[in-house]
Amino acid sequence: MNIASRAARPNFTTAARNRALKLRLRSSPALITRRTFLTIIEQGHEGWRLALGRKPVKLTPGLNINIPFYHTLTVLDVRESSVDIPNLPGYTADNVPVLCSGSLFFRITDSYKACFAVSEVTRNVQNIGTSAMRSVLGTFTYDQVIADRNGLNQQLNIIIGNSIANWGVECTRFEVQSFQPANREVERQLELQMEAERNRRKQLLDTQAQINVAEGQKQRVILESEGHLEAKSNEADAKYKTVYREAEARQQQALMEATALAQQVESIARALSGSPSSSPSTNPNEQPPTIAPEHRKLALSTLVELKRLEQLKAIAESKSNSTYFFGDKASLGVQANDAFNVDYAQSVKAGIEGSNKSTAGRGRAEGALLAN
Numbered sequence: 001m002n003i004a005s006r007a008a009r010p011n012f013t014t015a016a017r018n019r020a021l022k023l024r025l026r027s028s029p030a031l032i033t034r035r036t037f038l039t040i041i042e043q044g045h046e047g048w049r050l051a052l053g054r055k056p057v058k059l060t061p062g063l064n065i066n067i068p069f070y071h072t073l074t075v076l077d078v079r080e081s082s083v084d085i086p087n088l089p090g091y092t093a094d095n096v097p098v099l100c101s102g103s104l105f106f107r108i109t110d111s112y113k114a115c116f117a118v119s120e121v122t123r124n125v126q127n128i129g130t131s132a133m134r135s136v137l138g139t140f141t142y143d144q145v146i147a148d149r150n151g152l153n154q155q156l157n158i159i160i161g162n163s164i165a166n167w168g169v170e171c172t173r174f175e176v177q178s179f180q181p182a183n184r185e186v187e188r189q190l191e192l193q194m195e196a197e198r199n200r201r202k203q204l205l206d207t208q209a210q211i212n213v214a215e216g217q218k219q220r221v222i223l224e225s226e227g228h229l230e231a232k233s234n235e236a237d238a239k240y241k242t243v244y245r246e247a248e249a250r251q252q253q254a255l256m257e258a259t260a261l262a263q264q265v266e267s268i269a270r271a272l273s274g275s276p277s278s279s280p281s282t283n284p285n286e287q288p289p290t291i292a293p294e295h296r297k298l299a300l301s302t303l304v305e306l307k308r309l310e311q312l313k314a315i316a317e318s319k320s321n322s323t324y325f326f327g328d329k330a331s332l333g334v335q336a337n338d339a340f341n342v343d344y345a346q347s348v349k350a351g352i353e354g355s356n357k358s359t360a361g362r363g364r365a366e367g368a369l370l371a372n
Contacts, residue, residue, distance in 0.1 A: 039066035039073060046111040047075040056116070074115050080107040080172055083126040089182060090134045096142045096190070097182035103175050104129040104160065110168025118167045125164055129174070132159045142190065149176055261303070266291075268299030 040063055041047045047059035050072040059073070066073050083106075087099045106125055108114045114121045136155050137145075145152055153174050161171035181187040272295045 037065065037067055039064055041075060044077065044079045045075050046078050046108075047073055048111065048115045049073050056112070058111070076108055076111045076114055076121075078108045078111060080105060081122070082106070083122060083129065085126065085129055085133060087178070088130060088133055090137045092137060092142045092145065093139055094141045097186055098137070098142070099178070099180055099182055100133065100137060100176060101178045102129075102133060102156075103177060105172045105174070106164065107170050107172055108168060109170045113166070113168030121167060121169060124167070125169060128163050129156075129160055132156055132163065133174075135159075145176075145179055149179070152176055264303055265296060265299045268302055269295040272298055 039047075039059075041059050041061045043061045045061060047064065049057045049059055049064070049066065051057075051070060053072060065071075082103050085102050085104060087101050089097065089099055091097055104125065108121070118124050133156060136152065136159060139155075140152055153176055156174040156176075157171055160174060164171060181190060269291045273291050
């Protein structure tokens with residue numbers, strides 16, 4: 001048993017040593033790289049090679065020479081990368097403690113500056129993003145961040161980009177992932193504040209609605225009053241135009257009646273004077289015959305008597321029980337101091353019988369009137 005155990009111990013120790021060596025080689029690729037004379041730069045990366053710590057040479061993607069102990073190689077990823085900024089405590093412009101987290105996206109544009117102008121470019125970019133996020137967050141209120149998170153992202157993108165531009169690094173964008181109050185007490189106070197703000201806005205909206213209703217009623221009353229005023233004005237204008245046109249019509253009617261009456265009087269007077277009335281004169285130089293004033297007066301009296309006869313006929317045809325006449329007493333042959341109780345027909349008859357004019361003249365006058 002002792003001999004067997006002694007023979008087995010060297011094998012166990014050798015196997016353990018081989019496994020430990022393999023793990024060491026697998027966990028230290030730089031040791032293997034240093035022992036090779038060639039290196040491969042992958043696509044999307046750039047490398048800088050130093051000869052004894054100086055004379056940097058840029059290595060492009062592909063196969064490149066790398067002599068151990070003589071060359072020192074630094075490889076950078078020029079693709080767009082990101083670093084996470086975990087829950088970062090900070091204060092807003094209105095002194096609200098919050099926790100904010102985000103992601104910073106960047107890309108190396110100048111590998112020489114990123115390699116020799118700053119050490120550990122990724123860690124320094126993350127530090128710049130952390131400090132910028134805390135400082136920019138203090139310029140925004142809590143409500144501004146909640147309402148417009150893109151504004152905070154754009155401001156952080158500008159400030160971080162200006163800070164890391166000297167390192168040959170470009171800040172492509174910054175995205176805020178989470179934004180919340182630091183503790184439950186602050187969250188409860190914010191909820192009460194938001195509830196009060198909602199109530200205030202509700203009251204403002206209700207007040208504005210009442211103002212709009214009152215304004216609408218005011219406008220309705222004004223429009224109605226203006227409509228009534230315009231309607232009254234239109235009615236007054238219509239009445240004025242109607243009265244004016246009726247007056248013009250009566251005036252034209254009176255003028256036409258007066259003209260017709262004058263023509264009738266003229267015809268009767270010409271008939272009484274024995275002058276021809278219907279036959280036109282063939283001699284243009286012949287003067288019209290002169291009519292005496294007494295003939296015109298007799299013609300007018302004759303025309304009035306004829307009108308009275310027409311009225312008498314209308315009275316005779318009327319079905320009324322009694323008829324009363326009001327007019328000029330002198331035209332009826334009654335003195336001014338006598339009572340006005342003389343029958344109209346008898347007065348007309350007495351006036352006709354008491355006339356000094358000849359019956360022949362009356363006949364000619366009636367014939368001229370009927371001819372007209």
